Amino acid sequence: MSDFKVSFRENSPQGVSNKVHIMDLKGYLDAHTTPHLEEAFEKLIAEKKYNILVNCRDLSYISSAGLGVFMAFIEEVRMNKGDIKLSNMSPKVFNIFDLLGFPMLYEIFKDEGEAIKKFEAKT
Amino acid sequence: MTLFTRVLSLKQIFSSPHTQHLLDSTPLFEFSTLVNSTLDLKFILGSVLLTLMAKLRVTKSLVLLKMAPQATLKVGENRFRVENCKGIGSDLLRKDILLARPPKKDFSISSAAPPVWKVFSRAGIRQIFPIISHDTVLGYFGIGGRIDTKLKTPRKAGRFSSDEKEFVDIFINVAASAIDKGIAFQELRSVNRTLDGKIQELKTLFELSKEFTAVVDRERLLKLFGFTLMGHIGANRYAVCLKDGGVVASRIDTSPLLKFKEKVFSLVTSPMRVADFPKRKVTAAIKAACEAAGIAAIVPLQSQNEVKGIVCLGERLRGSGYSQADLEFIYSIGNLAIISLENSRLFNEAIEKQKMEDELTIAREIQNGLLPKSLPEIPGFQIAALNCPSKQVGGDYYDVIRTNNGKFVLAIGDVSGKGTPASLLMANVQATIRALVPFDLPLAECTARVNDLLFENTNANKFITFFWGALDPDSRLPAGQAGTLRYVNAGHNHPFVITADGTVKRLGEGGLILGIMKALMPYREGSVAFETGDMLVLFTDGVSEAMDNDGNEYTEERLESFLRTVSSRMPQEIISAVQEDVARHVSGAPQSDDITLIVVKAV
Structure with missing residues (x-):
């Protein structure tokens, strides 16, 4: 069976009031494992954590269903003045995001640090 | 150059x-x-x-x-x-x-x-x-x-x-x-990208068909379909509306459109952009409703050439409209989804059916356990009984109990409802009766007690039509006289007494059905004397109301006239003959209620 894991981290450098909540995705995100990502987003949103950075360094595959999860939550997150940003994608994973037009809808960064800076710049 | x-x-x-x-x-x-x-x-x-x-x-x-x-x-x-x-x-x-x-x-x-x-x-x-x-x-x-x-x-x-x-x-x-x-x-490069896109579509289709087959949970199926939809087309507004299930998934307010539900279902037989709706009067209103709801395209969900539902799609977030290829793809995954949804429904139905069958088996077992395994021998009388439960298992009950002083209590009843609840109520009645019989209390008083116990312990919608009698086979009586039956009829079909000379009596003395209200009026007791050749026939409405395919009942009148023709026979033969006559009447229609018959004859 395909394997997929989400783990959470927080980035709270000194002087920054708005924490960035980092989700590390690992493994194979397909129709079967999609509910895990859904739960992860639900958890953060329930805790009113809206600055969400998804680090895709260890993500080996993402399917359309997986991308759909991002679509499902983006509105609520942005309505609460947060954002979902993505970083550290492998070229293969980026290609799928790109094919389905996601770079027009989400900010995708090469590196986690850049994304965090973007979040900080906002505050 | x-x-x-x-x-x-x-x-x-x-x-x-x-x-x-x-x-x-x-x-x-x-x-x-x-x-x-x-x-x-x-x-x-x-x-x-x-x-x-x-x-x-x-x-x-x-x-x-x-x-x-x-x-x-x-x-x-x-x-x-x-x-x-x-x-x-x-x-x-x-x-x-x-x-x-x-x-x-x-x-x-x-x-x-x-x-x-x-x-x-x-x-x-x-x-x-x-x-x-x-x-x-x-x-x-x-x-x-x-x-x-x-x-x-x-x-x-x-x-x-x-x-x-x-x-x-x-x-x-x-x-x-x-x-x-x-x-x-x-x-x-553009061909390559198109190809990459097609590969992605195929991957998605393959993945979904694999996952859809494994999932029978309807909610999960719909969610998965929704995520794939949103991910693939880059929109976060959609709704799924089933023909006979209403709106089952909604991130869009479809209420303006639902007024035209039937028309929409017949209009959208292939994926359609709202902008491309044919220009007809009927569609103008639907189009306006779609625009009001922010629906940009509608894709039918088809299985076996029938539109079973529709997916309403909102605008795509990146602004571009839906291409024909986009809609075709959604159509494909939609049809995969609807087949899985149908399967999930059938699967759940099968489980429900299995559950019901299991419950009926339990009910049947309870009922079987309550009915007497064998009938006691009554001096001077012959007795035979039949209980033939229907598929649904109704609440027929009968009992023949010998009392301590040589009398025999004959009881027959029909509990309201079917299945396990009826069986359990029946068990209650049986326990109460068996507990009361040894005290040799007057029948009318006992009936009132049973009634009150049932009334206090059950809902008002649970009741029992009940007849019981205490047969006293007295051998000291002069020749030709076999004994006396004292009885109480609590709303049960009046039993027949057919005497040797062909006179028919009906035993109706008694009172209200058991379990409806507390006994305010005492039950009345009736009495009938038996001479040699007289017979008593107890039955439930499963006999008199046995229906043929056109809904015609067997009726008590037919039972009575048929009993006259077979009254010279022995109880077991009479029961078989009645059973055959009822079968002739229904001519193959399924049995809808339990059939119970007791025949007691003075010999």
Whole structure:
């Protein structure tokens, strides 16, 4: 069976009031494992954590269903003045995001640090 | 133009004094190397435009490229699009023109230009040069707006000398092969991307079909379908509406549309953009409702050629509309989803059915356990009984109990309801009766007690029609007399007593059905004496109300007249005969209620 894991981290450098909540995705995100990502987003949103950075360094595959999860939550997150940003994608994973037009809808960064800076710049 | 002739004409230009100024500072070969070193079409076109502008001292330039053929074009028509322009604003960028016969020579587009070129001449473009590679027109460069202080008259200012034109021709010729390659590369890239897109679609289809088969949870199926939908089309507004399940998934308010549910289902038999709805009166209202709800397209969910539901799609977040290919893809995954939803429904139904069957088996077992395994022997009497439960398992009950002082209590009842609840209530009745019988209390009083117990311990909608009697087979009676039956009938079908001479009596003395209310009035007791040859027939409404396929009941009248014809026989034979006659009446219709019969005969 395909394997997929989400783990959470927080980035709270000194002087920054708005924490960035980092989700590390690992493994194979397909129709079967999609509910895990859904739960992860639900958890953060329930805790009113809206600055969400998804680090895709260890993500080996993402399917359309997986991308759909991002679509499902983006509105609520942005309505609460947060954002979902993505970083550290492998070229293969980026290609799928790109094919389905996601770079027009989400900010995708090469590196986690850049994304965090973007979040900080906002505050 | 072959490379050889190109080099020849270059030589001529080099040697001509008129064009020397164009070339002396122009590293033409360097330019050639530059444009040929890249496959980036945008860069190539930009370089050509800038170089032309610099060399000819013009302020306006543009480039048109031939577009891939399209189904909407007439035969022989070619579409050209402005790919890049400089000095004329961006209004003309991506502007398309149609040319029946694309010119292969350069030409001026001043006032007398053909209408199709007017738009460019108005923008200040004066001369158009074809880009030709392998004898095919790839596109055109246009230039205009020359600044040249030496030429005073504006009329002349727009003109280009033949040397200049030849220079541009050569220059474009040098760039043509690079442009050709750039176009080919761009096409290849777009083909590749389309292919990647198709592969992604196939992967999604494969993944979903695999996952859908494994999932029977309806909620999960719908969620998965929704995520795939949103991910694939880049929209976060959609709704799924099933023909016989209402709106089952909704991120869009479909209420304006639901007024037209039936019409929508018959209208949308293939994926449709709302903008493409056929222009009819009926659809105008639906279209308006869709627009009010923010629905951009509707895709039917079909299984076995029947529209079982629809998916309403909101606008895509990245702004672009839905292509036919997008809708076709959603149609495919939608049909996968609806089949799985149907399967999930059938699966759940099968489970429900299994549960019911299991429950019925339990009910049947309880009921079987309650009915007497064997009947006691009654001196001077013969007795036989039949209980034939229906498939649903009704609440028929009968019992024959010998009391401590040699009497026999015969009881028959019909508990309201079916299945396990009826069986449990029946068990209650049996326990109560068996507990009361040994006390040898008067029947009427006992009936009131049973009634009150049932009333207190059950809901008002639970009740029992009940008849019981205590048969006293008295051997001391003179010959011909067999005994007496004292009885109470609590709302049960009146039993028959058919005497040896054919007289029929009905035993109705008693009171209210058990379990409806507390006994306010005492139950009345009836009594009947038995002589040799007399028989008592107890039955439930499963006999008298046995229905044929047209809904005709067997009726108590028919039972009575049939009993007369068989009254000379022994109880077991009578029961079999009645059973056969009932079977003749229903002629194959399924048995809807339990059938219970007790026949007691004085012999």
